[in-house]
Amino acid sequence: MEQTKTSNPKRKIILAIIAVFVVLAGIYIAVNLILPSSIKSSYQSKNCEQVISLDSLYTSIYPAFMIDQTTGGLTSECALYLLAVENEEKKAWKDAYNTYQVYTKNYPKGLFENEVQEHSAVVLTAWAKDQLAAGEYRDAITNINTVLQNFGTTEAVEDATALMSEIYTTWAKEKRASSDFAGAEETLKTFKAWAESVQDAEGAQSAQRELADTYLAWGLAFQGQKQFEEAREKLELAISTDPEPLAEAGPAVRAKAAQAALYTAWGDTLVEKKDFTGAIDRYQQAVSFSDEEVQPAAKNKVASAYLGWASSLSDSEDFLGALKKIEEAGKNATTDNGKASIETAKADTYSAFSKSSGAQARQAMKDAVKNVCDKKKKPDLPIFALDKEHILAALYGVEDKLPERVAAKTPAELHYVACVELTTETLQKTTFLWATFVREKYTWNVSLRPINTGQESTKKSIEGGEPPPLPQLTRSNFLDYLFGGTFYRSRGSNPDAVTLANWLVTVMK
Numbered sequence: 266m267e268q269t270k271t272s273n274p275k276r277k278i279i280l281a282i283i284a285v286f287v288v289l290a291g292i293y294i295a296v297n298l299i300l301p302s303s304i305k306s307s308y309q310s311k312n313c314e315q316v317i318s319l320d321s322l323y324t325s326i327y328p329a330f331m332i333d334q335t336t337g338g339l340t341s342e343c344a345l346y347l348l349a350v351e352n353e354e355k356k357a358w359k360d361a362y363n364t365y366q367v368y369t370k371n372y373p374k375g376l377f378e379n380e381v382q383e384h385s386a387v388v389l390t391a392w393a394k395d396q397l398a399a400g401e402y403r404d405a406i407t408n409i410n411t412v413l414q415n416f417g418t419t420e421a422v423e424d425a426t427a428l429m430s431e432i433y434t435t436w437a438k439e440k441r442a443s444s445d446f447a448g449a450e451e452t453l454k455t456f457k458a459w460a461e462s463v464q465d466a467e468g469a470q471s472a473q474r475e476l477a478d479t480y481l482a483w484g485l486a487f488q489g490q491k492q493f494e495e496a497r498e499k500l501e502l503a504i505s506t507d508p509e510p511l512a513e514a515g516p517a518v519r520a521k522a523a524q525a526a527l528y529t530a531w532g533d534t535l536v537e538k539k540d541f542t543g544a545i546d547r548y549q550q551a552v553s554f555s556d557e558e559v560q561p562a563a564k565n566k567v568a569s570a571y572l573g574w575a576s577s578l579s580d581s582e583d584f585l586g587a588l589k590k591i592e593e594a595g596k597n598a599t600t601d602n603g604k605a606s607i608e609t610a611k612a613d614t615y616s617a618f619s620k621s622s623g624a625q626a627r628q629a630m631k632d633a634v635k636n637v638c639d640k641k642k643k644p645d646l647p648i649f650a651l652d653k654e655h656i657l658a659a660l661y662g663v664e665d666k667l668p669e670r671v672a673a674k675t676p677a678e679l680h681y682v683a684c685v686e687l688t689t690e691t692l693q694k695t696t697f698l699w700a701t702f703v704r705e706k707y708t709w710n711v712s713l714r715p716i717n718t719g720q721e722s723t724k725k726s727i728e729g730g731e732p733p734p735l736p737q738l739t740r741s742n743f744l745d746y747l748f749g750g751t752f753y754r755s756r757g758s759n760p761d762a763v764t765l766a767n768w769l770v771t772v773m774k
Contacts (some may be wrong), residue, residue, distance in 0.1 A: 304339060311376060313343035342368070346377045353384060358392035386412045386421035393428055402436040413463065429459065430468045437475055446483040453479060470508045477507040477516035485523060493531040493547075500524050525554040529566060541574035541590075561599040568597040572610045584618035584625050619648035619677035626676055633676075633716060634661045638684035643719040650717050652677035656773050663687055663709065665759065671766045671773075679716050681773050683765065686710040693735060704732040706757040711765065713772060723772050727765055730758030 300319055307315040320340040345368050352361035365385045368375065375381070389408045396405035409432065412425040433456035440449035453476040460468030484499030500520045504510065507517035528551035535544035548567040555563040571594035578587040591614060595607045618626060626648075633644035638661045650656075657673035660666065662685035673679035686709070693704040707729040712721045732755045 308339040308343065308376065313347050316340055316343045317347070342372050342375055342377070345371065346375075346381070349381070349384065353388055356391070356395075358388050358395065362388045362392065382416055383419050383421065386416035386419040386425065389416075390421050390425045390428060393425070393432065397428070397432050397435060400439070402432055405432045426463065426465060426468070430456070430465070430471060433459070434471065434475055437479065441479050441482055444486060446479055446486065449479045450476065450483075473506060473508045474516065477503045477520075480506060481516045481520045481523065484520065484527070488523075488527050488530060491530075491534055493527065493534070496527055497524075500527060521554060522556075525551045525559070525563065527551075528554065529563070532566060532570060536570055536573055539577060541570055541577070544570045545574075561603075564597045564599050565603040568594040568603050568607065571597065572606060575610055575614060579614050579617050582617075582621055582623040582625060584614055584621065587614045615646070615648050616651070618646070619651045620675055622674050630659060630673065630676055630679055633679070634659045634682045637682045637714050637716060637719045638662065638712075641714075641719050643717050646676070648676040650677070650680040650715070656680045658683050658713075658769055658773060660685065660762070660765075663759075665762045667762055667769075668766045671769050681722075681769070682714050682716055683769060684712045684714055686712075692732065695735060700753065702735045702753045702755070704735055704755045704757075706730075706732055707759055709760040709765065711768075713769070725768055727760040727768070729760045732757035 304316055304319045307313075307319060316339060345364065349361055349364035349368060352358075352364055355361075362385060365381045365388065368377070368381050369385075372378070389412045393405040393408040393412075396402070396408065406429065409425050409429045412419075412421060413429075416422070433452060437449045437452040437456070440446075440452060453472050457469050457472035457476070460466075460472055480499045480503035484496045484503060487493070487496035487499060500523055503520035504517045507515055507520075509515055510517035512518065528547045532544040532547035532551065535541075535547060545567055548563065548570055552560055552563040552567065571590045575587040575590035575594065578584070578590060588611070591607060591611050594610070595604075598604045598607050618629070629644075629646055629648065633646070633649060636642055636644055652675070655673075655678040657671055657678045658667065658681040659673050659679055660683050666672065667683075688708045688710060690706045690708065691703055692706055693702075695702045709727040709729075710724070711727060712724045714721050735755055736753070
């Protein structure tokens, strides 16, 4: 009886242990069934953190032969996706993008296919922003093109498109600022072509506006280097390229304003080279490009060029040509100062003309003397009798010349004209058969006329010398006269120019 009581408690303990073991085994087996299901459920819920956690627990408590092999692929997919997201959060753009690409390659139809597409586009766009900030424009453009070409259905496309415009614009401006205008032009043309290819009308217009600004800056740079032909070409391109040519302060408006300055500077350079024809042409173009309020100053530039031309002609003693240019200058002078310059130039030219003894001055004196003696009128050119210290004269009507002491050599010295009328007096006349013999005496009837009035102030007759007697006919010479000629003249000497000069000295004042 006592032995039975003793064995029962031991049995109960053993049974309890067995029961616990059975329960634990059941739980172990049940968990092995539950965990894979939970992993798959978490995967379907896109809760990758939980997938990773459950998988870690699952693989740590069960041997490999008990592991559900279908969960391994889910866990790997989640791990790869979480690694990409982690890299993205760290702004490790290259690693993040490459990891997303690995995901797409390994899981082309994966659970996170759409998210990977969106995140790839976002990562590339963010990466391009950093590249833009670092001045890595080519790489930035490559990344944006990848977004547009490979991830065109994502929401990041709009941001990527806007960023592409910023990249091209910033790159072009940087080139323009460093005077790489050709590079900026190429970049902006590429930008415009790209914008048109993606139907980005705003981007295309922005590219064209920036291109116009580039041509303007290029033209101004050429102007500063005095490469005016090139500058003109670029300014015209700026005007024709601007998509909004009437926009206030736009490149077209600024280029038009710059054209006036360009042609003015161009004219200034040509004046320095004595190319007055070219300079006047450029100044006139500057007038056409000038606003109404600055046109008077621009026209004065034209007048100034004509005056410079006149001065050059005057220096070479082409005074008549100089006066014509001064007349043209007068047509363009619009300000009081400009008009005063015309009068000064005219006075200077007349003064130089009056002091000249060159070909034009001599011809002017000749014409003036003829006008005074023949028409009794003063000359039109106000260049005569300006030298008050040398009051001299010119002789008209005979071939003789006045002595140097009274002969004017310049218009300024020419105060008087001695107009001479030669008269011939026959003192004796005889005939022998058909031969006629005469004795003649010459007289100068001098009318002295001040050059600036043309009116007679005094007159004098100056007789020449007595002619020699007529030849005597003799037996020895009559045959010579008989068969020689029909007319024989015995002349007296011409009046003496020295005598005339002596008289002129007494009457010229």
